[in-house]
Amino acid sequence: xxxxxxxxxxxxxxxxxxxxxxxxxxxxxxxxxxxxxxxxxxxxxxxxxxxxxxxxxxxxxxxxxxxxxxxxxxxxxxxxxxxxxxxxxxxxxxxxxxxxxxxxxxxxxxxxxxxxxxxxxxxxxxxxxxxxxxxxxxxxxxxxxxxxxxxxxxxxxxxxxxxxxxxxxxxxxxxxxxxxxxxxxxxxxxxxxxxxxxxxxxxxxxxxxxxxxxxxxxxxxxxxxxxxxxxxxxxxxxxxxxxxxxxxxxxxxxxxxxxxxxxxxxxxxxxxxxxxxxxxxxxxxxxxxxxxxxxx
Numbered sequence: 112x113x114x115x116x117x118x119x120x121x122x123x124x125x126x127x128x129x130x131x132x133x134x135x136x137x138x139x140x141x142x143x144x145x146x147x148x149x150x151x152x153x154x155x156x157x158x159x160x161x162x163x164x165x166x167x168x169x170x171x172x173x174x175x176x177x178x179x180x181x182x183x184x185x186x187x188x189x190x191x192x193x194x195x196x197x198x199x200x201x202x203x204x205x206x207x208x209x210x211x212x213x214x215x216x217x218x219x220x221x222x223x224x225x226x227x228x229x230x231x232x233x234x235x236x237x238x239x240x241x242x243x244x245x246x247x248x249x250x251x252x253x254x255x256x257x258x259x260x261x262x263x264x265x266x267x268x269x270x271x272x273x274x275x276x277x278x279x280x281x282x283x284x285x286x287x288x289x290x291x292x293x294x295x296x297x298x299x300x301x302x303x304x305x306x307x308x309x310x311x312x313x314x315x316x317x318x319x320x321x322x323x324x325x326x327x328x329x330x331x332x333x334x335x336x337x338x339x340x341x342x343x344x345x346x347x348x349x350x351x352x353x354x355x356x357x358x359x360x361x362x363x364x365x366x367x368x369x370x371x372x373x374x375x376x377x378x379x380x381x382x383x384x385x386x387x388x389x390x391x392x393x394x395x396x397x398x399x400x401x402x403x404x405x406x407x
Contacts, residue, residue: 112160114151118144121151126351127252127344128155128162137173140262140294141180145236152243159249163355164347167270168254168340175255175279176263179294184230185393223385230384234377237262237294244269245299245368248359250350254339255279260318265296268303271366272331272346275321276339281329282318288396289389293380298372304329 113122118134130151132138140148155165169175244251244266253270260282267273267281283300285292291313300309304327312319324330334342350358383389 112154114147114154116147116150119147119151121154123160123162125344125348126163127166127347128159128164128249129166129168129340132167132169132176133171135171135173137171137177137258138169138175138263139177139180139182140237140266141183142233144180145233145240148240148244149236152240155247155249156243159247162249163351163358164250164252165244165247166252166254166340166343166347167266168343169256172257174257174263175253175259176266177258178261178263178284181288181393182397185390185397227381227385231377231381234293234380238373238377241265241269241295242368242370242373245366246363248362249355250347250358250362252343252346254343256336256339258282261285261292262294262296265292265294265299268296268299271362273324273329274332274334274339274342274346275324275330276334276336277321278336279321279324279330280318281312281324282316283313284316286313286316288392289386290383291376291380293377293384295369295373295376297376298369301372302367302369 114120118138119130119132121128121130123129132144134144138144154160159165250272251270252272252274253267254274254276255267256276256278257280259267259275259279261284264281264283283292283296291297297309297313300312308327311317319327319329321330321333325333331346332342
């Protein structure tokens with residue numbers, strides 16, 4: 112089975128299921144990408160057509176994935192806020208002056224609760240999808256280049272192995288928006304490398320190059336430009352030599368999904384994302400046209 116979607120495609124190549132991300136500008140994870148990742152998970156759960164490995168890579172020169180679709184997030188929050196303000200305005204005009212301020216404050220709290228609920232539902236879908244990729248019974252390989260930022264970093268962290276082209280850079284820039292990562296990135300990076308490095312990357316917003324990431328053990332191989340997919344195919348062929356049931360059982364032992372920490376991360380993320388400074392930061396982000404709005 113092959114799929115050619117709006118945000119990603121997949122096809123079989125040898126023992127591997129190759130998943131190509133191709134939604135511009137840099138494979139941001141929004142509703143379209145998530146919907147097709149969910150379809151991928153259903154296919155993997157059904158047996159992945161007999162594939163013994165899964166390779167995630169990007170066909171875009173711009174990079175692997177720049178993170179969550181912040182423009183879509185901003186538009187959704189702005190639309191819901193405007194709808195709420197319009198409703199409150201119609202009600203307030205019919206009330207005595209002393210009650211108007213109370214009505215507006217109450218409506219603001221209700222509006223934030225609605226935003227929190229809707230974003231929470233989206234986050235739940237992301238967690239379900241990323242956990243399924245994390246726990247897939249076959250060997251998963253992320254072949255990355257260019258920006259591997261925010262949600263893209265979180266997606267790469269679900270893979271068993273990361274193969275990085277020299278151009279790859281790994282970064283959690285979320286604090287500049289007034290939030291933390293929300294797709295499970297903090298617990299997964301802690302699982303791989305511990306809390307000290309996670310604090311360093313999150314609290315400074317600095318990025319790791321491919322070579323430094325390999326020195327730390329995050330990246331399995333550093334390869335030349337345009338060499339990621341070729342190297343991932345070689346790894347897939349090597350992994351396919353082992354019995355599938357043995358690989359699945361070994362993986363379940365080696366790689367535990369940190370579900371409790373992921374749930375705690377979600378709770379904090381939702382507390383932060385409805386704050387006014389986040390709306391202001393998202394507004395600034397979507398208004399910029401330079402190539403660095405993702406970075407501090």
